[in-house]
Amino acid sequence: MDKHPERIGRKLIYTGAVVNVYQDQIKLADGRVENWDFVEHPMGAACVVPITEDGQIIMVRQYRPALDRYTLELPAGKRDSLTEDTLITAKRELGEETGYTTDNWQKLISLKTTVAFCNEFIDVYLARDVVRTKGQDLDPDEDIEIKEYSPDWLREEIYSGRIQDAKTVAGIMSYLAM
């Protein structure tokens, strides 16, 4: 394990709305050089597993153009700046997307969403004893329906393949495995 793939060049291909795309030149351990894709997600994100006092989990349903379908997900969103603490992001996104709040926060897990070609990270927080204190406060590009579900029902939705969003699967299962 002394030698590993090493980046020897990088070309910017595209500056996007949320990601930047690069073509990297990677020198392999055997000396050969290949072009690899690198998708930079500078902002990173936070995600919340919101648990009510009676143990239900608050989920959001929204349309995802990248998949051409509605998905059921944990509340989540990007950081507002490159220096924002993801706990701040998590509190904001929970409030905006669901109207729920709490003072009972705990870091659950940290995720790298797809390590082969992207550096996007998502910090996932557990928010216990959430209560609804206001309405949603959505961004103009958000159209989000919220609902409470039992952990057992969500677990079956995941094992049956009807919930597939990776941060949601990782967050709920990490909560259930505690």
Add this chain to the structure above:
Amino acid sequence: MDKHPERIGRKLIYTGAVVNVYQDQIKLADGRVENWDFVEHPMGAACVVPITEDGQIIMVRQYRPALDRYTLELPAGKRDSLTEDTLITAKRELGEETGYTTDNWQKLISLKTTVAFCNEFIDVYLARDVVRTKGQDLDPDEDIEIKEYSPDWLREEIYSGRIQDAKTVAGIMSYLAM
């Protein structure tokens, strides 16, 4: 929820080694139009939670240029073709990356790695009673170290934030929550 973000245009930006990048025009529910990034991962992938007869989990350690670090991950890899059954992919990748095999396979979960801008999917399989029958058979761009770990140790590595790869967190926690 009658109206949702709708794609009204798509421009190909980049044809990469594993992903293609598009700039989409998305019409929001309120009528405004925005440019969104779309990263297409046509191939998809499979991942394996390999369990030995005494309950240890086989993990792979490798260098990830996208993160500039070594990661501890479940064995995984891309499909060989757009029509390959991911169970075939899973069996091949387990054999090539670790040299372990088994006849005891079960579908565990399906993942979409990052739904806001990418369509990559990973099917995760549980492989029980794996035994080492041969050496690794790595691709030239792979330099992979394999080792067995206890589920309890891996759980703590995840909760402490030292294991962050999303497919690995989702796969191990989904196994532990069964």
